[in-house]
Each structure stands twice: as structure tokens, then as C-alpha cells.
Amino acid sequence: MIIEQIKEISEGIFEEIRAFRRDMHQHPELSFQEVETQKKVRVYLEKIGVDSIETCATTGLVALIKGKNPAKKTVALRADIDALPINELNEVPYKSQNQGVMHACGHDVHTSSLLGAATILTQLKSEFEGTIKLVVQPGEEKLPGGASIMIKEGVLNNPDVDAMVGQHVMPLIDAGKVGFRSGLYMASADEIYITIHGKGGHGAHPHMNIDPVTIAAQVITALQQVVSRSAKPAMPSVLSIGKIIGLGATNVIPSKVEMEGTFRTFNEKWRMEAHEKIVQITTQIAEAFGATCDVEVRKGYPFLNNDEQKTETARKAAIEYLGEENVEELDIWPAGEDFAYFSQEVPSCFYRLGIRNEEKGITSMLHTPTFDIDEKALKVGAGLMAYIAITELGEA
Numbered sequence: 001m002i003i004e005q006i007k008e009i010s011e012g013i014f015e016e017i018r019a020f021r022r023d024m025h026q027h028p029e030l031s032f033q034e035v036e037t038q039k040k041v042r043v044y045l046e047k048i049g050v051d052s053i054e055t056c057a058t059t060g061l062v063a064l065i066k067g068k069n070p071a072k073k074t075v076a077l078r079a080d081i082d083a084l085p086i087n088e089l090n091e092v093p094y095k096s097q098n099q100g101v102m103h104a105c106g107h108d109v110h111t112s113s114l115l116g117a118a119t120i121l122t123q124l125k126s127e128f129e130g131t132i133k134l135v136v137q138p139g140e141e142k143l144p145g146g147a148s149i150m151i152k153e154g155v156l157n158n159p160d161v162d163a164m165v166g167q168h169v170m171p172l173i174d175a176g177k178v179g180f181r182s183g184l185y186m187a188s189a190d191e192i193y194i195t196i197h198g199k200g201g202h203g204a205h206p207h208m209n210i211d212p213v214t215i216a217a218q219v220i221t222a223l224q225q226v227v228s229r230s231a232k233p234a235m236p237s238v239l240s241i242g243k244i245i246g247l248g249a250t251n252v253i254p255s256k257v258e259m260e261g262t263f264r265t266f267n268e269k270w271r272m273e274a275h276e277k278i279v280q281i282t283t284q285i286a287e288a289f290g291a292t293c294d295v296e297v298r299k300g301y302p303f304l305n306n307d308e309q310k311t312e313t314a315r316k317a318a319i320e321y322l323g324e325e326n327v328e329e330l331d332i333w334p335a336g337e338d339f340a341y342f343s344q345e346v347p348s349c350f351y352r353l354g355i356r357n358e359e360k361g362i363t364s365m366l367h368t369p370t371f372d373i374d375e376k377a378l379k380v381g382a383g384l385m386a387y388i389a390i391t392e393l394g395e396a
């Protein structure tokens with residue numbers, strides 16, 4: 001019965017939500033510069049009549065929607081609002097008007113879906129007990145992200161959050177469907193920066209030099225053993241070196257080689273051990289060949305854990321709302337996500353919103369210049385999120 005009400009409201013507000021998404025897509029703003037976006041979200045929240053709105057983390061917002069007996073329980077719903085430094089290549093009426101900046105990670109979809117859910121929940125305030133906290137997060141794409149800043153500023157308190165829910169678009173899932181995974185879902189993501197300092201010189205006289213190129217090659221190969229030999233086989237880990245710069249020539253050995261990469265995994269203890277190994281292996285290989293090195297492992301987001309109970313409640317709600325055939329089981333996804341900080345503080349569920357439509361040619365992956373969505377996903381994005389929020393509030 002409540003599902004029917006939500007679906008009806010969600011149909012009724014679809015065009016408005018789509019218009020918000022298109023406007024946001026046309027006017028993307030980079031991390032922590034989301035000034036206009038913040039204004040527009042605030043105006044929208046004022047219009048639908050939430051109970052309070054506050055600024056958080058400078059360009060973020062926190063708003064409350066109070067149901068009956070508001071002190072009973074609080075469920076937080078989160079959307080991120082920043083865009084990426086990518087030049088959009090889609091030829092659509094809502095193409096980015098901000099050259100070189102694009103909503104290529106669907107944060108426009110998350111935000112407009114959250115506003116849709118908020119509209120539904122304000123209209124159904126008399127139908128649920130507890131409080132809904134809307135968390136509009138800036139700077140998801142940049143380290144340190146907005147989530148940890150919001151937590152420091154008290155976003156999870158006053159009222160204390162009992163459960164937190166976030167959604168993210170997923171180009172591998174068809175629009176109209178969603179995906180869930182209980183437990184470990186997304187990886188911690190750390191950045192590796194290495195410089196091998198050797199001694200440059202003529203390529204014909206390697207014995208008179210210290211060749212940082214061959215040392216770098218050994219370091220790259222040896223670091224793979226952190227993942228293949230030191231990590232427990234059951235613990236997913238990824239180590240990729242994606243950048244190597246050694247500015248020598250056919251006959252010139254350079255004096256240094258710089259490398260950058262990423263390390264991802266799903267366990268804090270192992271993560272710290274791996275960091276030590278990365279430093280140790282690199283330093284000792286460099287030393288063995290007479291070179292020196294600088295190694296820095298810069299900590300990024302922690303791993304994202306989906307609370308089993310909250311996730312099962314959300315999954316059950318999704319099956320009721322969309323039907324079992326439209327609810328998929330997700331695989332582990334070794335990308336990083338700032339929502340992980342929230343998941344480390346309160347029981348959380350981060351699920352995936354399908355946006356793919358092969359017939360319409362909508363298949364591009366996240367962070368690509370041709371990323372787009374089948375906008376019918378917005379109906380699910382708004383309606384299902386509202387229903388999950390009400391279901392989580394109703395759980396003991």
C-alpha cells in the first residue's frame with residue numbers, strides 16, 4: 001500500500017526530477033567548488049518543506065525530515081554532488097556547459113534521486129516513525145573526500161544516525177534494476193609514489209652508472225608478490241603501477257625513474273602490513289643495486305563494508321518494490337568510494353542503481369567522456385530509496 005503511494009508520487013515528480021538532473025548535468029562543478037549546486041539543492045529542499053537545512057563541509061548540506069515520533073530512530077540517505085575534470089563528448093541537449101568538467105560518475109543522478117526520495121518522504125511524513133537525515137556530500141572524487149570532513153563536523157550526530165544508505169549508478173546493470181552485496185563490497189584505495197634515484201650516463205657504459213630503469217623493472221615485478229605471495233588467498237588485493245617516467249634516451253640512462261600506482265584491499269590490518277612491505281621491498285631492491293629511493297604510500301578511502309542486517313533489509317525492500325527479477329547480487333568491486341567512511345562509523349548499505357540501456361546505446365563506463373544514463377532509472381533512484389528508508393525505519 002505504501003509502495004503504491006510511493007510509486008504514484010514518484011511517477012508524478014519524474015519530470016521535475018529529470019529536469020533537476022539535466023540542469024545539474026549541464027552545470028557540473030568540481031570537488032569542493034559545488035557552490036551553485038549547493039544553492040540549487042537548498043532551494044529545492046526549501047520548496048518541498050523539509051524540517052531543517054544546515055550547511056556542512058562548506059559546500060555540503062544536511063537536512064531533516066521528521067516523521068511521527070521523530071526521536072525513535074534516524075536513517076541517513078546520502079548523495080554526492082561533485083563532478084570530474086573530463087570533457088563531455090555526448091551530443092545531448094543537456095551536455096555539460098562547463099568546458100572540461102562533467103558529471104561522468106553519475107553524481108547528478110544520485111543527487112536528483114535523493115531529492116526525489118526527499119519529496120516522497122516529505123509527502124508521506126504521517127506514514128512513518130522516526131527521522132530521515134539527508135546528507136548532501138561534496139568532494140567525493142578528491143582526497144581527502146567530503147565524507148570524513150562531514151563526520152568531523154558531526155553529520156552522524158544530533159540526531160544520531162542508526163543506519164545509513166547510499167546508492168551509486170552502475171553501467172553494467174540495466175535501468176530498472178538494482179544490485180546489492182552484503183559485507184565487504186568496495187576496496188580501500190591507496191596511492192603509491194616511488195622515485196628510484198640512480199646515476200645517469202651513457203647507455204654504452206652501464207657499469208659506470210647506476211641504472212634506475214632496470215631497478216624500477218625489478219621493483220614492479222617484486223611488488224606483484226605482495227599481492228600474489230603475501231596476501232591471504234582469500235583476501236582480494238590489487239597492486240597496479242600505472243605510470244613510469246624515466247626520461248633517458250636510446251643511448252642515455254636517466255638519473256631517476258618515477259612511478260605511481262595504486263594498492264587496494266579489504267582489510268585494515270593487512271592494508272597496513274602491505275604498506276610496510278611496499279616500502280621495504282622497494283627500498284631494499286634499490287639498495288641492493290646501489291640506488292636510493294623515495295617511497296610514499298598515500299592513504300585513501302578505507303574499504304566499504306555493507307552491514308549484513310541493513311543490507312538484507314534494503315534488499316528485501318527492493319524485491320518488494322521492483323520484483324525479485326530486478327534485484328541482482330553484486331560482485332566485489334575494487335574501486336574506492338568515500339561512502340566507506342560512513343560505513344565504518346554506522347551500519348550502512350551502499351547499493352547500485354542500474355542505468356544501462358543497450359538498445360539506446362547507453363553502455364559507457366563511469367569516468368568516461370561518453371558516460372550517460374537511461375533516465376528512467378531516476379524513478380527507481382528516487383522511489384526505491386524512499387521505500388528503503390521507510391523500511392529501515394520500521395525495522396527494530
Ligand code: NI
Nearest residue numbers: 105107140168
Ligand atoms: Ni562516484
